[in-house]
Amino acid sequence: MRKIMMQQNYEAYQAEDQAVWQLLFKRQWENLEDKAVPELWPALKAAQSALNGQAIPNFKELSPLLQKEQNFSIELVPGLIPVEEFFALLAQRRFPSSCWLRKMEELDYLEEPDMFHDTFGHIPLLFNAQYADFMQEFGRIGLQVAHLPDAVAALERLYWFTIEFGVCKNAQGQAIYGAGILSSFGESIQVHKGQNCEFRPFLLESVLKHHFHKHEMQSVYYYLDNFQSLFGLLKSVEQRLLALA
Ligand SMILES: [Fe+2]
16 A cells, blocks of 8 residues: 655635635534434543534544544545555544645535545544544455445445444434534535435445435435444445346
């Protein structure tokens, strides 16, 4: 695997970047209050000294904090990376993140995930021990099947409908845990209201076959009965994928 060595040039962020971060963080923290899985809040609090609305997070603080809490670190990457590299990082308990931030005029639409998506969306739940283990296990399984295109496609769909766009059902409706929704103001409202979208029970067979569309809000979400049931999925996933070999 290519060694990825990227550094965050913290001094290069301008005052406008800091203003974008503060606005995004505050807006979404308030917006998610009644929309996210309850497990998000202790995780966000555990990350809070290095991930908060005061300033753009400094990875020299955030990564060691995550390392100390869950033995997971953050690896800065230029953007989307080859899938095998991605699996390998997760298997080593390293989470890839970008360090560029969207501009004020593109607050709500992005071609590619920026650091608000990566840090606010993905990093907090890595402070949850079971979730961090799940991510490592996901990477380990990915590495095992990386040479099988059908298995990789199935894993990408699983990732999409859980880690990126996962929801759980609760008494109030949908509770969000997917990073793509957690980091999106508009999509978190769409999911909460249940408008312009359909919720289907999480059936592994359907998820692994579901073609998804990037660059637009999702029209279908698969819901788990609760956040805990996410952690039981990978055993049957591994069996199914190895059967494709
Ligand atoms: Fe993501």
